[in-house]
Amino acid sequence: MSAPNEKSDVHSLIGAYVLDALDDIDRASFDRHLRECESCRLEADELFEVTARLADGAWSVPPPRLRDNVLAEIGKTRQLPPAIPPRAQPRSRRGLRLVAAAAAVVAAVGAGSAVYQIQDQRVRDAQSRLEAAQASEARVRSILGAPDVQTRSEQLKSGGRVTVSSSRLQNAGVIMLAADDAPAAGRVYQMWTIQAGAPASAGALREGQSAAVQVVEGLPAMSNVGITIERAPESATPTAPLDALVNLA
Amino acid sequence: MAERGVGDRPEYLTPVPAPETVPDAGLLLASVARGDEKAFGRLYDLVAPRVYGLVRRVLRDPAQAEEVAQEVLVEVWRTAARWDPDRGSATAWIFMIAHRRAVDRVRAEQAAGDRVARVGAASVDTPYDEVADEVAVRLERQQVRHCLEVLTEVQREAVTLAFYQGHSYPQVSELLRVPLPTVKSRMRDGLIRLRDCLTPEVAA
Numbered sequence: 001m002s003a004p005n006e007k008s009d010v011h012s013l014i015g016a017y018v019l020d021a022l023d024d025i026d027r028a029s030f031d032r033h034l035r036e037c038e039s040c041r042l043e044a045d046e047l048f049e050v051t052a053r054l055a056d057g058a059w060s061v062p063p064p065r066l067r068d069n070v071l072a073e074i075g076k077t078r079q080l081p082p083a084i085p086p087r088a089q090p091r092s093r094r095g096l097r098l099v100a101a102a103a104a105v106v107a108a109v110g111a112g113s114a115v116y117q118i119q120d121q122r123v124r125d126a127q128s129r130l131e132a133a134q135a136s137e138a139r140v141r142s143i144l145g146a147p148d149v150q151t152r153s154e155q156l157k158s159g160g161r162v163t164v165s166s167s168r169l170q171n172a173g174v175i176m177l178a179a180d181d182a183p184a185a186g187r188v189y190q191m192w193t194i195q196a197g198a199p200a201s202a203g204a205l206r207e208g209q210s211a212a213v214q215v216v217e218g219l220p221a222m223s224n225v226g227i228t229i230e231r232a233p234e235s236a237t238p239t240a241p242l243d244a245l246v247n248l249a
Numbered sequence: 250m251a252e253r254g255v256g257d258r259p260e261y262l263t264p265v266p267a268p269e270t271v272p273d274a275g276l277l278l279a280s281v282a283r284g285d286e287k288a289f290g291r292l293y294d295l296v297a298p299r300v301y302g303l304v305r306r307v308l309r310d311p312a313q314a315e316e317v318a319q320e321v322l323v324e325v326w327r328t329a330a331r332w333d334p335d336r337g338s339a340t341a342w343i344f345m346i347a348h349r350r351a352v353d354r355v356r357a358e359q360a361a362g363d364r365v366a367r368v369g370a371a372s373v374d375t376p377y378d379e380v381a382d383e384v385a386v387r388l389e390r391q392q393v394r395h396c397l398e399v400l401t402e403v404q405r406e407a408v409t410l411a412f413y414q415g416h417s418y419p420q421v422s423e424l425l426r427v428p429l430p431t432v433k434s435r436m437r438d439g440l441i442r443l444r445d446c447l448t449p450e451v452a453a
Contacts, residue, residue, distance in 0.1 A: 013433055015434075015436030016432075016436050021436065047440045048345055051345070054412050055299055060302030062301035062318060063311075066301065071286075074289060075286070
């Protein structure tokens with residue numbers, strides 16, 4: 001719970017929040033504020049009704065083909081199940097840090113398409129917003145903002161993208177995983193660093209999770225980052241074929 | 250001891266005619282959440298012009314707007330079960346997704362630095378757009394426009410620059426040459442004043 005003055009300070013952003021005028025980091029902290037404050041949530045919901053009226057004013061006939069395209073698309077799009085009230089998650093193993101809010105920071109290094117993927121994911125995935133609240137934003141920012149940061153990106157064979165940013169000056173890197181979908185039940189995405197041919201786990205996502213941002217200390221000394229789909233909760237060594245391999249050399 | 254007034258009563262009460270007019274977005278969205286594709290088609294017809302119009306207003310480029318509008322509408326299908334009617338109307342939820350998507354696209358483009366390149370394409374308008382502007386729901390627009398006029402100039406500018414043009418609040422502060430805290434509070438005050446002006450219609 002925030003101190004009253006801190007709370008009111010955050011709360012003053014409510015207008016900008018509802019108008020989507022916040023950057024990702026402010027948005028994540030405001031989301032956290034809303035989770036802690038019932039009356040603020042009510043106020044935000046009310047103001048969203050106001051912006052809906054502003055949207056009404058922007059009426060324009062879409063191209064006729066849009067309807068066909070959308071209907072064709074939903075025919076092959078699986079629907080999400082209803083949200084189940086979140087259970088308390090045990091704090092993560094091995095300092096696994098998941099940061100959705102890093103998207104804005106990634107933008108600063110100019111990884112345009114990857115940014116969009118992650119933002120996309122964030123909008124879809126309320127869970128990742130929840131994670132963002134607990135994020136170690138400062139560390140991610142320092143790595144992605146380093147002058148020597150190098151960014152590499154690969155497609156996941158299962159659909160989606162993994163982006164690795166690494167800085168020698170910071171002696172650390174960030175793995176950003178944005179899969180199109182979570183793996184089948186009982187399976188999870190797992191991240192690996194590979195040094196001299198020997199893989200070491202860099203953390204696994206939870207079941208049902210499709211996006212993560214993971215800080216890896218010492219990453220510049222590694223030769224590759226690999227992604228596999230393993231049996232939940234995680235595997236000691238990679239047992240499945242690589243879903244993606246990012247070459248750091 | 251009641252008189253037999255029954256005789257004056259018709260045998261059957263005439264049922265109130267079912268309002269065949271505008272389908273309710275909330276009922277449709279609830280059906281969509283259960284996988285009803287027909288309901289989705291009707292919901293599409295109800296909200297697509299506003300989704301497309303909003304996204305287009307923010308992005309300006311019609312081709313890009315079409316792409317983002319498609320993403321938004323598919324997203325509505327995909328996440329329909331996540332809409333919580335206790336928290337707000339179906340349309341507010343849909344426009345929230347639409348606006349956020351449009352703004353995310355603006356920000357991603359600004360990051361990629363190719364926003365300028367896109368603006369050139371914005372002038373290519375298709376004939377149905379002109380028709381649309383003619384047919385547009387004038388009453389609604391008048392109402393919103395009237396209420397926007399009730400705001401102070403800074404409130405109005407702060408709200409519209411953010412909402413219709415997708416500017417972040419530091420960008421708005423820069424554009425209006427007004428300090429950040431002032432922009433924050435004008436956005437909030439402006440929305441509250443708008444709410445008070447629009448509320449009777451919301452209830453109707």
